[in-house]
Amino acid sequence: MPKKGVVSIFLSLAVLVSLFVTPLSASAAYALPDTVALSADAAYVVSLGALQEDDVVLYETNAETTQQPAALVRLMAGALAFELIEEQGLNLESDTGAYTMACWQDITGTGLGVMNMEIEESWTLKDLVTATLILGAADACVTLAVRLAGSHQAFVQKMNEKAAQLGCVNTSFANVTGLNAQNQYTCAADMYRIMRYAMDFPLLVEYSRQTLYTVNPVSGGSPRTMPNTNDMLRSSTDSYYSPMVFGKAGAAALDDRSMVSVARDSGYEYLVVVMGSSDAAGDAPAVAHYRDTYRLFKWAFNNFSYQTLLSKNEPIAQLKVNLAWDTDTVSLIPERELATVVVNGLESSAVRQVVTLQQETVDAPVEKGKVYGKVEIFINMDQKIGEVNLIAADSVEASQLLVFWERVKSFLTSPWFWGGLIVLVVLLIGYIILNVVHNQRRKRRRMKRVKRYR
DSSP: OOOOOOHHHHHHHHHHTTTTTOSSOOOOOOOTTTTOEEEEEEEEEEESSSSSSEEEEEEEEETTTTTTTGGGHHHHHHHHHHHHHHHOOOOTTTOOOOHHHHHHHHHSSSOOOOOOOOOOOEHHHHHHHHHHHHHHOOOHHHHHHHHHHSHHHHHHHHHHHHHHHHHHHHOOSSSSSOOOOTTTOOOEEEEEEEHHHTTTTTTHHHHTTSSEEEEOOOBSOOHHHEESOOOOGGTTSOOOOEEEEEEEEEEEETEEEEEEEEEEETEEEEEEEEEOOHHHTTSGGGHHHHHHHHHHHHHHHHHHHEEEEEEEOOEEEEEEEOOOOOEEEEEESSSOOOOEETTTTTTTTGGGEEEEEEOOOEEOOOOTEEEEEEEEEEETTTEEEEEEEEESSOOBOOHHHHHHHHHHHHHHHHHHHHHHHHHHHHHOOOOOHHHHHHHHHHHHHHHHHHHHHH
């Protein structure tokens, strides 16, 4: 496994960018039973929710450790291609890309899998992107990159920019072909993020599911048909797995194979990443990644289920209310239901709620639905499943009499009142003193006049 090489300034900044990327809202990783043996160096299993923030990590090992992506790089290339095609207003069926001498120079002598494109042979963008995704065709992938970004390296730069936007802090791309390079690496957790990005494009999923694909060049060359390189999608192979939706496999070396894929069954959908799969006995390294992927999917489908851990109208806490005549408290309830995938047979005693309130008391009026705190859900003491805002279950009207009295009390205890009172007392004392002094002077003058007339 190669070490990280010299990374560009842009990729260094990606670490800073990633600080602003929201992580998975729920990350309760479980341990695999002894019956599930893996050869992979790294693995990541995620239960997919309706939104990415609803995803739950079920298992991970060495998920942040960098690996050579090999052909997994084509997953990012394909997803980015769909984004650029949309941005540029191109038509998959009619717009084309031509295989040039520059494209040929990028892959000649590498030994990578190709579709044997001829110089100046043109394909539709649909053929180029499909061959990139399911056939492992390096020549088609380079042609697609040049067509959409102007050059191979310009496309790679866009891949790195997109990886940074997705929060991939352990990913660097050097080419679109999957050829091993010092500054080309990723990790299982980042491949999950890239796969999630790819799933935003329904056509990518549709194209990736095809078991056979026929390319029809627009000019030059002749039609050719190739099978999908993902054996888990093809029923004619020993690795076929019927719940498989789509996926991409790669081989950094004969005994270093990786795969990222999604499977769906009975309303459940899981994403599995395995990297560095091998066979210690050396007898079947070509299927090691399929075997690891299959075992992780079976473990997930057989051992987890949806459970409601928070009901929407269930009172979770009481908040003290001031200035209300008929009630002293208001109930706080979850803003939404929290239902997620947890291990089968989870006991209620293993679920722990941690409530955090924004304030200890609130003055009426209280508005129904206003957020006053949150509740975090943990299982097995320290595995956080998720969190939900706590909102007021009802509105509470303020008592005008109590509000008036509170204002009076507030005024009577305010610094302005006491300051004014002190000034008034000082003035009163001053007035009394002045009056006493004035009266004494008058008395003395009167006494002088009386003595004078005597």
